[in-house]
Amino acid sequence: MRSVVVVVVGGVRLGLLPRCSTTSQYSRHIHTSRASVWASKSYFRRPTSVYGTVGVCGSNIKVVGSLESAGGSFVSMAPITTDNINPGEVVDKSIAQNKVMIFSKSSCPFCLKIKDLFKSLNVEYVALELDQINNGAEIQNALLEKSGQRTVPNVYINGEHIGGADKTISLHTQGELLPLINKSSHSYDYDMVVIGGGSGGLAASKESANLGMKVAVCDFVTPTPKGTTWGLGGTCVNVGCIPKKLMHQSAILGGELKDSREYGWDTPETVTHDWGRMVEAIQNHIGSLNWGYRVALREKKVDYLNAYATFTDPHTIKTVDRRGKEKIITSDKFLVATGGRPRYPDIPGAKDHTITSDDIFSLPHAPGKTLLVGASYISLECAGFLAGLGYDTTVMVRSILLRGFDQQIAEKIGTYMEQHGVKFIRGAVPTNIEKIEEGTPGKLRVTAKTTDGEEVVGEYNTVVVAIGRDPCTSGIGLENAGVDLAKNGKVVVEKGEQSSVPHIYAIGDVMEGGLELTPVAIQAGRLLARRLYRKDSLQTDYVNVPTTVFTPLEYGCCGLSEEAAIDKYGEDDIEVYHSSYQPLEFTVAHRPENDCYAKLVCVKSENEKVVGFHILGPNAGEITQGFSIGLKLGATKADFDNLIGIHPTAAEIFTTLNITKRSGKDVSAQGC
């Protein structure tokens, strides 16, 4: 085994077949199995079958001597002799064949420091320990001649002389070391072009640039049918999470103003809300975020192209800016992070007269009496804040609320909203929308059909459709690049967000099998960049991702819904612990006792491991974020019971859940 390693590696490395002895020592630092594949491709240039993973190789040659430790992630080059070779040739070949070459001495603390630096950066290097070979001194002389430097460490990157420890470290502190290492070996314009400057795309581009890559981001917002457009940052910042949460907050404040009277404030019975002022304040904040992204891209030296990108071939895109100016750009790798846009129903008047979440957050006039079509979280969230702001609000739903979420809680959300002014039309879909009055807002007549075939007609000032979102994957030439799409239009990916074309990746809302959430897109983008350009192995974990629906009573969850848990483990193996609760703040305010609800879904056969966490109540997002780490770490019901609560909070309810759903016992909160 050892001889195989010795001969081939040594031979390929320096062309020194097959003189082997135990007198020389090369060490190679490699990290992950993924990295080792990469290493074997770019450096060893030998059939991987001989060695399997490089890590295995390392363990085989450990006997040689000063192999560095760290759990098999380092590989020492096989012992070869440099005895009979011209020292100058050893130096030249070592430099030419290794991206990062360190002439070192095993006893030298500065050498150790430099090797540790590269290890900490996950950068593969080859070190030749001059004190462990016979002709070390000659090689050192040859080095002096070549580089003007006699001391070790003597570092070369991509064939270029860097210098000793101080120089290498100072390059690193200036952020210039990785760019030197990651210099491209292709002739494309960019190492990475990201299509879509949203949550995922921006994260990936900034991280790739951090790691020394030449990166461009194309971001272009196609105006809505109403003409709304926005700045850099994608859906979340402009027409999603951010304005949504701020409008939710505006509505929450209205509720708290009412409560405030109970708490001694002389708040007037009727307070008014100015839609325009709210929108302006929120849009101003968004404007500053847009600018922040521009500044960040500039700081990271990412090229920003405010243009629409289309693939023309697997390595080329055409971009068109708003003035119609075209540009052709090539890149080694691409990331498709184009997100999604709201879907319109295919009925007369839809595109002409309705708006979507893309328009509502910048609507210049108050919406008036509003109909929301759809039972998505987006529809319910918008209905929630509109009702909270005082608008006459109706939601039209075809079947169930919040498909995919825990249905018991979805129904509780519906009930609460209904009790707080939102009207629901269940089992109906719109069939026609016509304008009956101009104005801001005007008036629309909506005709709908119920599942029983009945016709329902209603008049509204504004109709918001929120029936789903389609991925932005059509018309961008993915077929020209050969990228496979799923039926729903999303990009099919392998593990690692890699599409059917190996150098094209997809993350965020366009990725098939992903989760349409901003932090998920960001994580995927960041980790992808690190895997590509820092040889990390960490994959995005799409399991136990916490999320929150910002309806008037927020709903936070992590893990499985009760239905999904039963599906997966069987009803007998699932124990559900639950309770209604009343936040302390509700008491003085005389809010209802049993609106808020908490439940844990546990697997009996796995020591009551908690596989589903659910909470319906104020600040559910804040509560869920913290608890979700427990689920990720495999917390059991006993762990929750052992946890001591923070009193008085709402979250402490999870430390005292003792009624199982199976028992059928009453879980109403006990008021005074």
Added chain:
Amino acid sequence: MFTRTITQAAAVRSRGGSIITRGLGTTRGRTAAFHVQDNDDFQDRVLNSDTPVVVDFHAQWCGPCKLLGPRLETIIGGKGEKVHLAKVDIDNVSDLALDYGVSAVPSVLAVKDGKVVDKFVGLQEESRIEAFVNRLIGE
């Protein structure tokens, strides 16, 4: 119209073309203030200017900018031809703003003979603006 910004719908993120700001021409220094259209315009009217120029990088979404703008106009208007005021909407002439390291607005530069000689960031009291301008014109 469903443009995103309520009050300055037309100005925000629009083509970098001309923008009319009301009130600008009503102060004494009518000719002293102008809007920078693009990099060439900046080169021409700011960097190549014989007269010192105060450059006000501002944005439509920036509340403090709306308070600072009129203060600058009044103070600079009062200096006659000794100093000009150049206004740069960072969303229209973004690259210029980025080139000058504008990460927050309002950002105000004092430019003399093509060089930035002074700067401040954020809303300032009138007296401090006055002193800033006086330093620039050597009063």
